[in-house]
Amino acid sequence: MTTLTEEQTHLVREYTEMLVNVNEAFEYVVASFADYAKTEGDLILSDILSAFVKLIQVNEDLTAIYHDNMDVQNSILNFQEVINAAEKLNGIFEKSQEKQEMVQKSLYPAYKNWYETIHPQLVVYTQV
Numbered sequence: 001m002t003t004l005t006e007e008q009t010h011l012v013r014e015y016t017e018m019l020v021n022v023n024e025a026f027e028y029v030v031a032s033f034a035d036y037a038k039t040e041g042d043l044i045l046s047d048i049l050s051a052f053v054k055l056i057q058v059n060e061d062l063t064a065i066y067h068d069n070m071d072v073q074n075s076i077l078n079f080q081e082v083i084n085a086a087e088k089l090n091g092i093f094e095k096s097q098e099k100q101e102m103v104q105k106s107l108y109p110a111y112k113n114w115y116e117t118i119h120p121q122l123v124v125y126t127q128v
Helices: 006-032 041-065 070-077 079-087 096-123
Strands: none
Touching: 006 041, 006 096, 041 070, 041 079, 041 096, 070 079, 070 096, 079 096
């Protein structure tokens, strides 16, 4: 198991918390498609996409930290599948039905699948 410095542990903790927050945000967005009282869906989806940029940046640091852990390395690389799904939103963000379908059938499942792989691999490094 990779030994982390206090600073690295803090980074991994913040990263895993962001992963949880993005997952919860996706749950809100998906629920907003059916519950019109949830009016912040588009704003939250934009926040999710902004979070992806931050995740990409931190992924570079995590790649260096976990240079000796191929499972984590592979999981980090697999984030590209989420980015590929997110890119399908280009040009359809204002088209509600197409966006809804893309989020529900492609983007959120891609994120959820990746999240369920990487989160358990990293959270063990943040537990005392």
